[in-house]
Amino acid sequence: MGDTELRHLRTLVAIAEEGTFGKAASRLGYTQSSVSQHIAVLEKAVGGPVFDRPGGPKPVRLTPLGAVVIEHGRELLSHADALDDAVDRFKAGDGRIDIGTLPSISNVILPTVVRRLQDEHPNCEIRLSEEAPGQEQLGELDLLFYDAPIGDDAEHVLLTDDPYLVVARPGDLPAGKLPLAALDGKGVVAWPAAYGQPRLEEALAAAGAQLRVVFRTPGNDTILSMVRAGMGSAVLPWLAIRHLACPECGDIHGSDGGADQPLRVHELDPSPKREIYLHWPRGHTARSPLAAHAIEIAVEAARALAQPAPHRKASH
Incomplete structure (x- = not known):
């Protein structure tokens, strides 16, 4: 034969x-x-x-x-x-694509990527996974969103700078834009160390703001609940809270939308930032059209988000 x-x-x-x-x-x-x-x-x-x-x-x-x-x-x-x-x-472009992501990206950039891929390639299969902090690697993934470059085995594009903001109960911190020094010694609710938190805390300490962490938790919703309970303020990136902020006033209200539990969002001066990258395997000359198109969509979505955080009521 x-x-x-x-x-x-x-x-x-x-x-x-x-x-x-x-x-x-x-x-x-x-x-x-x-x-x-x-x-x-x-x-x-x-x-x-x-x-x-x-x-x-x-x-x-x-x-x-x-x-x-x-x-x-x-x-x-x-x-x-x-x-x-x-x-x-x-x-x-109707194959399968495996995407690793961060919680804050899952709320903002990723929905645009998934919606457009499904609209333009209805027969494609999209599989998502949230990467474990401290274990960021491509592995079998086609694409990976992460807030730092991950190594020589991957190519990447910088999608956006994501500024850190302070979330606090009204009256707990001075009104308006806060100097970093205002955070020195203040009690904060923060992410665990594995979540890239040391990079932020080291940067703030170098600028004269030594945080006093009173509680650590990986969930953004839990962090905000602790802030509402009066345990302290929180320093969070804009993309992590953007979908929760009121478009008119910039406040973050309770999960039920009530106005009795608002949280005030303050900008910092100077403003520390994290960088959001999209990674893919290095040297993949046969990268799928689906992955290539997803990269294009992510860049467009990030460009649409590349606006300063609103300083409405949050910065009065």
Whole structure:
């Protein structure tokens, strides 16, 4: 079977279904002599005749050997067609994409990426995972959102600078934009150390603001609840709270939308920032069109977000 090609098997199937070499030739767009050559090559490869040829107007019939060959040949052709379809879908951007992300990106940039991919490639499969802090790596991922470069095995694009803001109960901190020094010694609720928190705390300490962490938790909602309970303020990136801030006043209200539990958002001067990157495997010359398009969408979505944090009521 080493010399058998898919076209020989397609010719075998066409003859069996049409009944004659001539009709099979018309169906396949070959000359009748080409069809005969295909079958001759196939019969040489399998070591015997695959058709009984009664001659005259009578249709040809599969031999027992031909029946075996066509049974398995149809299966091979089915797999080949499936492969062709998968390759075509890949080239059209309708394959699968695995994306790793951060909670704050999941709330802001990622929804735009997912919505547009599904709108423009309805047959694509998108799988998401939130990466464990301190264990950021691409692995089998096609794309990874992270707030720092992750190493030499990945290429990346800087999506946006994400400023840190202070969230506090009204009256707990002076009104308006806060100098960093105003945070020195203040009690704060913060992320655990594994969540990149040391980078922020070291940067603030170098600028003269030594934070006094009173409680650590990984959940942004829990942090805000602790701030509402009066445990302290919180220093959080804008993307982590942007979807919660009131468009008119800049305050963050309770989860039920009530106005009785507002939190005030303060800008800092100078303003510390984190950088949000999108990573993909280095040297992937055959990166899927779906992944390439996702990168384009993420860059556009980040550009739309690249506006200063609102200083409405938060900075009065």
